[in-house]
Amino acid sequence: MSVDSGINRPAPVDITRHAHLSGVFAPQRDEVWVDRLEVIGQIPADLQGRYLRNGPNPRFDPIGSYVYPLDGDSMVHSLSISEGEAAYTNRFVRTPMVLAEEAAGHAIWSGITDGYTPSAEEVGSELAGTMRELPDINVVRHGGRLLAMAESDRPYRLDPTDLSTLGRDSCDGAMEVGSTAHPKIDPTTGEMIVFNYAFERPYLTWSVVGPDGRTVRPPTGVDGVDSTLMIHDMALTSRYVVLFLCPLVFDLAAAMAGGSILDWRPDDGTRIALVPRDGSPVRWLHGDPFWVWHFGNAFDNPDGTVTVDYVEWSYPGGFAEIADPSVASLVRAVLHPDSGRIAKTVVSDRNMEFPRVDDRLLTRDHHVVASVGQVDRAPEATDGLLFHDMDRGTERSWDPGVAVGEPIHMPGDDHDYWGAYGTDPTDLTSAFYILSADDPAAGPLATIRMPIRVPAGLHGVWLAD
Numbered sequence: 001m002s003v004d005s006g007i008n009r010p011a012p013v014d015i016t017r018h019a020h021l022s023g024v025f026a027p028q029r030d031e032v033w034v035d036r037l038e039v040i041g042q043i044p045a046d047l048q049g050r051y052l053r054n055g056p057n058p059r060f061d062p063i064g065s066y067v068y069p070l071d072g073d074s075m076v077h078s079l080s081i082s083e084g085e086a087a088y089t090n091r092f093v094r095t096p097m098v099l100a101e102e103a104a105g106h107a108i109w110s111g112i113t114d115g116y117t118p119s120a121e122e123v124g125s126e127l128a129g130t131m132r133e134l135p136d137i138n139v140v141r142h143g144g145r146l147l148a149m150a151e152s153d154r155p156y157r158l159d160p161t162d163l164s165t166l167g168r169d170s171c172d173g174a175m176e177v178g179s180t181a182h183p184k185i186d187p188t189t190g191e192m193i194v195f196n197y198a199f200e201r202p203y204l205t206w207s208v209v210g211p212d213g214r215t216v217r218p219p220t221g222v223d224g225v226d227s228t229l230m231i232h233d234m235a236l237t238s239r240y241v242v243l244f245l246c247p248l249v250f251d252l253a254a255a256m257a258g259g260s261i262l263d264w265r266p267d268d269g270t271r272i273a274l275v276p277r278d279g280s281p282v283r284w285l286h287g288d289p290f291w292v293w294h295f296g297n298a299f300d301n302p303d304g305t306v307t308v309d310y311v312e313w314s315y316p317g318g319f320a321e322i323a324d325p326s327v328a329s330l331v332r333a334v335l336h337p338d339s340g341r342i343a344k345t346v347v348s349d350r351n352m353e354f355p356r357v358d359d360r361l362l363t364r365d366h367h368v369v370a371s372v373g374q375v376d377r378a379p380e381a382t383d384g385l386l387f388h389d390m391d392r393g394t395e396r397s398w399d400p401g402v403a404v405g406e407p408i409h410m411p412g413d414d415h416d417y418w419g420a421y422g423t424d425p426t427d428l429t430s431a432f433y434i435l436s437a438d439d440p441a442a443g444p445l446a447t448i449r450m451p452i453r454v455p456a457g458l459h460g461v462w463l464a465d
């Protein structure tokens with residue numbers, strides 16, 4: 001006799017009490033296609049393209065546990081801008097887990113930290129014992145593919161016309177072992193550089209996809225790595241893949257014993273790997289411990305040093321039990337590969353995140369880094385958009401007074417623009433703001449009213465027409 005083994009299924013998560021399942025983060029279950037969105041102000045006539053953004057968005061109310069931003073199914077949001085008008089559509093990425101849950105009408109897989117997997121009676125033999133696939137962190141277009149990216153797994157390929165799910169993809173083998181969510185595309189060569197961490201040797205790999213979508217370099221181990229570290233993002237220069245190995249270690253033995261799977265080990269310090277893109281030996285630098293989620297950009301200097309702009313946290317909040325809050329600064333580090341010296345300058349200490357530059361300037365000097373951070377330092381104030389001029393050392397800001405997301409640089413035919421989604425925490429309506437890159441502090445040229453709430457977080461990409 002076959003019975004539903006859901007009897008052992010973990011209990012539902014109370015979404016009303018979970019900070020990342022309620023309010024501006026509450027899941028969006030509607031999928032819509034809406035033309036001619038309402039606009040306050042005027043969308044610049046020279047701006048044509050599409051902003052795609054991914055983010056965690058559980059298809060059904062979660063069971064067991066929910067760890068933001070790793071848990072949650074993927075929803076990709078598309079905002080098309082053309083001839084002064086805007087249109088919006090959104091779709092779940094339909095992994096086998098989402099499809100099975102849609103058939104059942106409720107969540108079947110639990111959170112990634114629970115250790116629970118569904119049985120064959122519940123989901124069939126092929127999916128029994130599997131973990132939920134989570135391509136919910138970023139969305140990338142390269143080599144003819146549109147990819148929804150996971151933290152460390154193979155991505156899902158989407159149909160660019162309607163965002164329907166085409167299936168898992170390995171990018172011709174470059175992502176066979178998986179990829180993190182933040183590969184980097186070199187605008188000069190057209191190559192996409194990918195890295196991934198894993199629980200088996202060689203623990204850390206990098207690979208290269210050519211502009212035609214074919215593998216140029218298959219997954220290649222980074223020499224000198226002897227444990228699995230969480231590394232969320234990378235930077236890229238013309239010469240180097242830049243990897244910061246902050247001491248956040250996966251500890252499977254501790255996890256099996258009921259402890260945390262991630263262990264912060266500040267005594268190890270932070271190691272920096274400059275991996276030459278020509279395949280020559282890795283250059284290592286060693287510094288004090290700190291934590292990085294995201295890089296702005298990096299570039300080579302004529303004297304052989306490497307400049308890296310990133311947001312530096314004192315430690316990974318949520319993954320280390322430290323009384324003082326973790327604080328974030330925008331840091332410019334100049335790396336000296338020959339001497340091993342790391343020269344750091346704090347550019348801004350406004351507790352920011354989501355540093356972004358004009359993606360056309362990746363691997364080159366970028367002049368401006370935009371981020372989300374404390375415009376108003378009052379603890380109850382919402383974050384605004386910050387624009388750091390790296391040449392002049394000045395900072396401009398715009399505070400929409402709502403929960404604002406990652407900024408995106410949008411080049412127009414005549415002028416450049418910055419954009420971001422925001423959601424009003426009082427009425428939970430969402431908007432997309434278009435700011436002039438020349439004067440972002442002046443506030444939006446256009447505020448596009450979204451037809452449905454776009455949940456807060458995470459990463460996106462501008463696809464110019």
Ligand SMILES: [Fe+2]
Nearest residue numbers: 181232294459
């Ligand atoms: Fe990220």
